[in-house]
Amino acid sequence: xxxIDPMDIFRAEAAELLEQIEQxxxxxxxxxxxxxxxxxxxxGLHTLxxxxxxxxxxxxxxxxxxxxxxxxxxxxxxxxxxxxLVMAVLAARDHMRALVDDPNGDHAAVGAELLRKLQDAVAxxxxxxxxxxxxxxxxxxxxxxxTVPPATAGKDDGSELHRWNIRFSLPRDTMVNGTNPLxxxxxxxxxxxxxxxVDLSRVPPLDAIxxxxxxxxxxVTLTTDRPRADIEDVFIFVMDEMTLExxxxxxxxxxxxIPVAAPAEIAAAAxxxxxxxxxxxxxxxxxxxxxxxxxxxxxxxxxxxxHRKAESVRVPAERLDELMDRVGELVIAQSRLTQIxxxxxxxxxxxxxxxxxxxxxxxxxxxxxxRMVPVGTLFERFRRLVHDLQRDTGKxxxxxTAGETTEMDKTVIERLADPLVHLVRNAADHGLESPxxxxxxxxxxxxxxxxxxxxxxxxxxxxxxxxxxxxxRDKIRAKAEASGLIPTGAALSEQEILQLILQPxxxxxxTVTNLSxxxxxxxxxxxTVESLRGTIDISTRLGEGTTIALRIPLTLAIIDGLLVRxxxxxxxxxxxxxxxxxxxSLEEDLRSRGRSFLSLRGSLVPFIRLREIFSTGTxxxxxxxxxxxxxxxxxxxxxxxxxxxxxQTVIKxxxxxxxxxxxxxxxxxxxxxxxxxxxxxxNLVAAGREQEAQLRAxx
Amino acid sequence: MEHIADSLDPTPxxxxxxxxxxxxxxxxxxxxxxxxxxxxxxxxxxxxxDLSFIQLIEAARLSAxxxxxxxxxxxxxxxxxRRVLERGGFLSPTNPDAARFWLHEEVTP
Numbered sequence: 029x030x031x032i033d034p035m036d037i038f039r040a041e042a043a044e045l046l047e048q049i050e051q052x053x054x055x056x057x058x059x060x061x062x063x064x065x066x067x068x069x070x071x072g073l074h075t076l077x078x079x080x081x082x083x084x085x086x087x088x089x090x091x092x093x094x095x096x097x098x099x100x101x102x103x104x105x106x107x108x109x110x111x112x113l114v115m116a117v118l119a120a121r122d123h124m125r126a127l128v129d130d131p132n133g134d135h136a137a138v139g140a141e142l143l144r145k146l147q148d149a150v151a152x153x154x155x156x157x158x159x160x161x162x163x164x165x166x167x168x169x170x171x172x173x174x175t176v177p178p179a180t181a182g183k184d185d186g187s188e189l190h191r192w193n194i195r196f197s198l199p200r201d202t203m204v205n206g207t208n209p210l211x212x213x214x215x216x217x218x219x220x221x222x223x224x225x226v227d228l229s230r231v232p233p234l235d236a237i238x239x240x241x242x243x244x245x246x247x248v249t250l251t252t253d254r255p256r257a258d259i260e261d262v263f264i265f266v267m268d269e270m271t272l273e274x275x276x277x278x279x280x281x282x283x284x285x286i287p288v289a290a291p292a293e294i295a296a297a298a299x300x301x302x303x304x305x306x307x308x309x310x311x312x313x314x315x316x317x318x319x320x321x322x323x324x325x326x327x328x329x330x331x332x333x334x335h336r337k338a339e340s341v342r343v344p345a346e347r348l349d350e351l352m353d354r355v356g357e358l359v360i361a362q363s364r365l366t367q368i369x370x371x372x373x374x375x376x377x378x379x380x381x382x383x384x385x386x387x388x389x390x391x392x393x394x395x396x397x398x399r400m401v402p403v404g405t406l407f408e409r410f411r412r413l414v415h416d417l418q419r420d421t422g423k424x425x426x427x428x429t430a431g432e433t434t435e436m437d438k439t440v441i442e443r444l445a446d447p448l449v450h451l452v453r454n455a456a457d458h459g460l461e462s463p464x465x466x467x468x469x470x471x472x473x474x475x476x477x478x479x480x481x482x483x484x485x486x487x488x489x490x491x492x493x494x495x496x497x498x499x500x501r502d503k504i505r506a507k508a509e510a511s512g513l514i515p516t517g518a519a520l521s522e523q524e525i526l527q528l529i530l531q532p533x534x535x536x537x538x539t540v541t542n543l544s545x546x547x548x549x550x551x552x553x554x555x556t557v558e559s560l561r562g563t564i565d566i567s568t569r570l571g572e573g574t575t576i577a578l579r580i581p582l583t584l585a586i587i588d589g590l591l592v593r594x595x596x597x598x599x600x601x602x603x604x605x606x607x608x609x610x611x612x613s614l615e616e617d618l619r620s621r622g623r624s625f626l627s628l629r630g631s632l633v634p635f636i637r638l639r640e641i642f643s644t645g646t647x648x649x650x651x652x653x654x655x656x657x658x659x660x661x662x663x664x665x666x667x668x669x670x671x672x673x674x675x676q677t678v679i680k681x682x683x684x685x686x687x688x689x690x691x692x693x694x695x696x697x698x699x700x701x702x703x704x705x706x707x708x709x710x711n712l713v714a715a716g717r718e719q720e721a722q723l724r725a726x727x
Numbered sequence: 728m729e730h731i732a733d734s735l736d737p738t739p740x741x742x743x744x745x746x747x748x749x750x751x752x753x754x755x756x757x758x759x760x761x762x763x764x765x766x767x768x769x770x771x772x773x774x775x776x777d778l779s780f781i782q783l784i785e786a787a788r789l790s791a792x793x794x795x796x797x798x799x800x801x802x803x804x805x806x807x808x809r810r811v812l813e814r815g816g817f818l819s820p821t822n823p824d825a826a827r828f829w830l831h832e833e834v835t836p
Contacts, residue, residue: 082746203746203779210778210814224816231782233790234760239753239783240746246816 038083040342041205042128045076047408049121053114054411060109067264069117070099076124078206088127091139095120098150113149118412120146189220189253191277197230197245199269204240207266213246215262220252245271251280345438348399355388355395356678360697362388363676367700392676399439403481403490404432406441410452410479417456423463423475425456430480436488440560440580444490447553451492451576452477454549459496459574469571471495484579487562487604493575499568501525507534526566530554561602561693563710589696591675591704592655592668595644598704600677600696601666605657605709609671612652617667626654626665635665636715641691657709664713679706744770744780744808752780756787765797772806778815781808788828803831 052069056062073096081089095117101107120142127135194216198209216222227245237243250259256274263272362384369381407429414427436444460466460475467473478493501522508514508528528534532551557564562580581587581604589600610626612635626633635654639646646669654665679694686692693708741748759766768784770776791798804812809829812818817825826832 084747203777208777210811213814213816223819224814225819225821226816228785231785231789233793234753234757234783234786235790237753237783237786239749239779239786242778242782243786244778244782244815248816 035083036344037342038079038085039128041079042076042085042088042124045072045079046121046125046128048072049076050118050412051408053118053121054415056109057111057114057415060111060114066099066102066109070096070103071264073099075205075207078208079204080128080206082204082206085127085131087131087135087139088124091120091127091143092124094143094146095124098146101150107150110149110152112152113146116142116146116149118415189251189280191280192248192250192252192259193273193275193277194248194250194259195227195245195271195273196248196263197227197271198242198266200238200241200243202242202266209242209244209246212262212266213248216248216250216259219254219258219262220250222251223249348438352395352399355392359388359392359676359678363698364700389676396437399437400435401438401441402432403434403436403441403488404429406445406448407432407479407481409445410448413449413452414456414477417453421456421460423456423460424473425460426474426476428476428478428480430478431482434481434483434488436481436580443556443560444578444580447556447578448479448490448492450549450553452479455492455494455496455574459494461497465497469497487579487581490578490580491575492578493573495573498570498572499526499529499566499574500570501568504528523566526568527564529566530564558710561708561710587677587679587706589675589677589706590655591672591698592653592666593670593672594638594642594668595646597642597644598672598698598702599638599668600675600704600706601655601657602677602706602709603674607656607658607663610654610656610665612654612667614648614650614652617648617652626656628656628663628665633663633665635667636712637667639667639669641715657713662713664715666707666712675704677704677706744774744776746777746779749779749783753783756783760787760790760794760796760798765799766791767799767801769801770804770808772804772808774807776807776811778811781811781815781817800828800831804829 049069049072052065052072056065056069059065073092077089077092077096080086080092098107098113098117102109102113107113123135123139123142126133126138198207198212199205202209213222213224216224225247227247230245231237231243252259256276259274260267260272263270362381365381366385369378372378410427410429414425417423418425455477456475460477461469461471463473466475476495478491480491480493482489504525505514505520505528508525508531509516509518511534513528513531513534514520530550530553534550554564557578557580560580562578565577565579566574567577568574581602588603590603590606592599592601610628624635624637626635633656639648649669653668653671655668655671656663656665658664675696675698677696680696681694682689682692690711691708692705693711694706696704696706698704741751744752756766756768768787787798790796809818812825812829818829819825
């Protein structure tokens with residue numbers, strides 16, 4: 029059983045926090061006085077700092093501290109949120125990412141420069157001259173420039189001292205997340221006189237405790253002239269998940285004595301750890317324990333039950349992959365069982381087999397759902413990209429997203445990220461016109477890039493569309509002919525011409541920018557999509573824009589397939605691609621030789637004899653079958669000897685030796701232990717297209 | 728009569744009494760309490776400490792009580808440990824038991 033490295037856990041959490049911070053900053057940029065976003069960014073920075081320090085990412089914690097302090101000032105109204113500040117923290121956020129990825133790298137110079145910019149942004153927003161701040165190696169002006177009113181302020185301005193009874197318990201994961209409850213208690217002491225008592229009643233015994241979790245809660249009697257909001261503000265980071273009871277006990281009488289706790293020294297314990305901080309010593313004949321007045325042991329069990337609630341659990345992707353492998357093996361075993369039961373007269377065996385089949389199917393469905401994540405998690409990243417592209421291109425770009433709730437396999441989503449980045453960059457850099465160009469074309473100056481996703485059958489179609497100038501097919505053809513990619517005057521359909529932009533090294537961009545235009549990338553997009561068993565559709569209208577649709581299978585691991593036989597071999601055709609099955613009699617087969625076209629409800633569909641492609645060396649069955657498959661707009665018929673039936677297919681990768689065998693996308697193990705190759709439908713459709721083109725050319 | 732036993736756990740104690748090392752500390756104390764009685768614990772005043780450790784000691788006290796064992800401190804705490812106890816509200820005058828355990832003090836409520 030694999031163990032989880034705490035560092036990996038932190039890195040995963042840090043990635044989420046950085047994402048949250050980035051989204052908050054991007055939202056804040058649109059509405060600089062959005063209190064909720066200010067708090068969200070602040071909380072994110074605070075948690076990142078705390079967790080970073082806890083896991084030994086000291087450089088990250090120290091750097092993030094400055095950003096947190098800057099946002100604390102914003103939160104307290106000491107500094108306004110400005111675009112400059114947002115930009116500075118966005119840049120700082122990228123640096124934090126680097127500090128997470130490479131904590132031991134040499135980041136000092138970059139960090140200092142970013143903090144200098146941050147300081148300028150804070151000083152600029154505060155109306156204070158930046159030079160007033162003491163800049164050494166790491167700017168600290170906003171850290172030392174705290175001007176929070178003291179706790180006693182307001183006594184002379186008519187505000188009244190109130191006594192509050194405060195009870196609070198924090199989420200169990202508080203300490204793991206880097207929040208220090210002691211700091212919260214200190215903050216409360218800053219508000220006034222606080223009598224703090226810990227409540228130990230929920231602390232379980234040793235054998236039941238999870239030592240990283242927090243079981244303590246507190247009762248505080250606070251005497252302060254601050255309003256309720258200030259007290260609540262102490263808990264801003266944990267407010268969503270904590271329990272807080274605030275009871276105003278009323279004003280304090282002038283002659284009343286205020287109970288004072290004894291928090292003599294509240295300085296942080298910063299001592300260097302020593303070699304032997306603890307010794308657990310068994311002793312004999314010691315005096316009997318003095319403590320007999322502790323809370324009842326039963327409280328812990330009750331508490332554990334009370335806190336048992338539905339929660340999400342972070343599971344490493346590798347474990348899901350392991351589980352998926354096991355489910356795959358189970359599906360294969362079940363398939364064998366079904367085959368054995370099918371040839372048996374034992375009704376009990378058949379019943380068990382059917383039950384197993386049902387359970388396997390349900391397990392598989394559940395497994396699929398576990399791996400699914402909303403595509404919105406991918407789309408969110410593009411807000412920052414488009415934000416930066418606006419700066420780099422000087423264009424005003426609106427990013428529109430749709431279908432964010434569409435779910436896809438997590439692995440697929442991760443692998444789609446880079447291709448989509450490339451497509452969005454292309455759309456922004458080459459697709460959209462300059463503001464002047466758009467004005468001249470009677471368009472809005474704001475260019476639009478739309479990212480959308482929708483599920484169609486067993487596929488998800490992810491689309492990148494722009495409302496820019498569109499792609500000039502003539503230009504593509506000319507370029508392709510000039511570079512020898514196609515023969516001059518070759519008969520190509522519109523889609524074929526557009527598909528040329530996916531060829532390596534192909535670019536019609538007149539200028540190469542740092543964003544795109546080098547002709548490197550679209551072929552990588554194609555490769556990535558094809559490796560996901562997906563296809564790319566391109567549509568464009570000159571002057572109106574371009575749409576590139578990536579059609580991706582929902583999952584990579586298990587598919588429903590149609591099991592067919594060609595000669596003596598068995599093959600699997602992915603079921604979502606199958607449109608219909610027809611019979612091809614021997615006579616028709618002979619008649620169609622040399623043409624290999626099928627008239628299907630008024631349209632001609634090319635068909636391919638798999639027996640010939642696979643060189644089976646066998647005679648065709650008297651009644652062959654044609655399986656018509658499609659990849660959206662295009663169809664092709666695959667001639668097989670026998671259709672065996674549907675088959676739940678666990679996809680096994682082909683070895684590297686077979687990388688150049690484009691006809692197959694993988695293999696699977698059948699119920700009888702035999703192997704069936706899985707047909708690559710996109711490749712076969714392309715082969716059909718070529719065949720059609722050749723026939724047309726020779727006609 | 729104290730016995731600095733040669734049966735001390737061979738696991739080297741962690742370098743801090745914080746959440747970073749709390750799993751190890753949990754193991755050490757659990758092992759000690761499951762084997763011997765009484766158990767006495769000592770730690771240096773200037774060690775880095777946080778609430779997770781104080782909470783763990785409170786859990787150990789509870790376990791010892793449940794099992795009828797004796798769990799105590801070799802000497803009163805000071806320094807960082809005491810500061811955490813004070814900041815965390817463990818030494819409230821309303822809880823004289825805590826002062827007895829942590830500070831070896833008898834407090835009259």
